[in-house]
Amino acid sequence: MSRATREAYRDSLLSLLDRNPALMCLDSDTGLFSADHAAAAGEQYLNLGIAEHNLMGIAAGMAACGRMPFVNTMAAFATSRALEPIKIDIAYNRLPVRIMATHGGLAAGHLGPTHQALEDLAVMRTLPGMTVVVPADAAATEAFVEQSLDLPGPLYVRLGRKPSPALPETAPPPVIGRAQTLRRGDDVVLACCGPYPVLACLEAADTLAGLGVEATVLNLHTLRPFDTAALVAAAGPARLVVTLEEHWRGGGLGGAVAEALAEEAPTRVLRLGVPDRFVDEVGNQEHLVAHYGLTAERLVRTVRTALDTRAVGPTALAGTAP
Numbered sequence: 461m462s463r464a465t466r467e468a469y470r471d472s473l474l475s476l477l478d479r480n481p482a483l484m485c486l487d488s489d490t491g492l493f494s495a496d497h498a499a500a501a502g503e504q505y506l507n508l509g510i511a512e513h514n515l516m517g518i519a520a521g522m523a524a525c526g527r528m529p530f531v532n533t534m535a536a537f538a539t540s541r542a543l544e545p546i547k548i549d550i551a552y553n554r555l556p557v558r559i560m561a562t563h564g565g566l567a568a569g570h571l572g573p574t575h576q577a578l579e580d581l582a583v584m585r586t587l588p589g590m591t592v593v594v595p596a597d598a599a600a601t602e603a604f605v606e607q608s609l610d611l612p613g614p615l616y617v618r619l620g621r622k623p624s625p626a627l628p629e630t631a632p633p634p635v636i637g638r639a640q641t642l643r644r645g646d647d648v649v650l651a652c653c654g655p656y657p658v659l660a661c662l663e664a665a666d667t668l669a670g671l672g673v674e675a676t677v678l679n680l681h682t683l684r685p686f687d688t689a690a691l692v693a694a695a696g697p698a699r700l701v702v703t704l705e706e707h708w709r710g711g712g713l714g715g716a717v718a719e720a721l722a723e724e725a726p727t728r729v730l731r732l733g734v735p736d737r738f739v740d741e742v743g744n745q746e747h748l749v750a751h752y753g754l755t756a757e758r759l760v761r762t763v764r765t766a767l768d769t770r771a772v773g774p775t776a777l778a779g780t781a782p
Contacts, residue, residue, distance in 0.1 A: 462623035466562045468598035472605040477504045488533040512542035519557045520549035535561035535577030551587040554613045564618035565706030569748040573738045582711025584616040585684045592683040594618045594653040597626045600634040624655035639690035645674025646697040657704040663756035688720040695727045709733040
């Protein structure tokens with residue numbers, strides 16, 4: 461069943477507020493919490509309006525006084541407009557603030573580059589002590605909200621806007637800091653995070669299997685702390701690792717995968733993501749995901765081309781993703 465990750469977060473938090481008086485919900489007039497939701501949360505809900513700097517500063521003050529604030533804002537605003545207080549007030553002091561960032565990636569595609577968040581994972585995973593997770597579906601979101609109660613330090617969670625399909629029921633339970641292996645194969649590793657990329661990798665793996673190429677699908681939902689051990693184990697027998705993410709190609713999941721493998725187990729890595737330019741196409745998330753090739757079809761084409769090219773000789777290793 462399709463369900464929005466941001467709505468799964470909201471409903472999970474509301475159920476937790478009543479059981480834990482230390483929790484707070486700080487909103488920035490996102491519209492996610494209706495008047496009825498706010499009334500149900502009572503004094504544990506505070507709408508600070510469109511003032512992201514103040515939002516993060518107040519969250520830091522509450523956390524320093526023993527509360528655990530969940531902060532609602534859009535990903536583009538959290539990681540650009542409010543980055544300074546996140547860095548100095550929250551991360552520097554290792555405070556337990558949960559930054560719940562909606563409209564991640566291309567989810568705000570219809571609002572243009574000002575509201576799209578294609579740099580957020582690169583920005584947040586560089587901050588010392590910041591845990592960074594990208595739920596692939598509503599069930600993972602619920603699990604991460606619950607797990608965050610015992611997590612030290614700050615947390616950044618990238619959420620979507622519209623409903624997205626659930627992962628297969630056979631998927632192992634999602635755990636912060638631990639990669640989810642959704643399929644196993646020794647020929648290639650498809651590494652991904654986020655709803656659309658994960659579903660695309662699963663579809664591509666099915667197609668590749670019919671072509672005689674067996675793929676491991678690794679949902680690396682936690683970009684920090686990064687599960688290097690799981691990645692290295694999956695990449696060991698593979699001829700190729702391909703990453704897919706709803707993010708600019710630089711600095712996000714592809715960067716994390718390439719960094720980890722360069723240090724621990726050098727492997728050929730091809731990174732698929734949004735090209736290195738501001739989005740110049742108007743459309744909703746589904747349209748933009750397809751427009752920029754974040755699809756199963758492109759994954760299959762990339763893997764087939766790369767494996768065929770690799771057989772030609774070592775000079776092919778200098779190439780980039782098709």
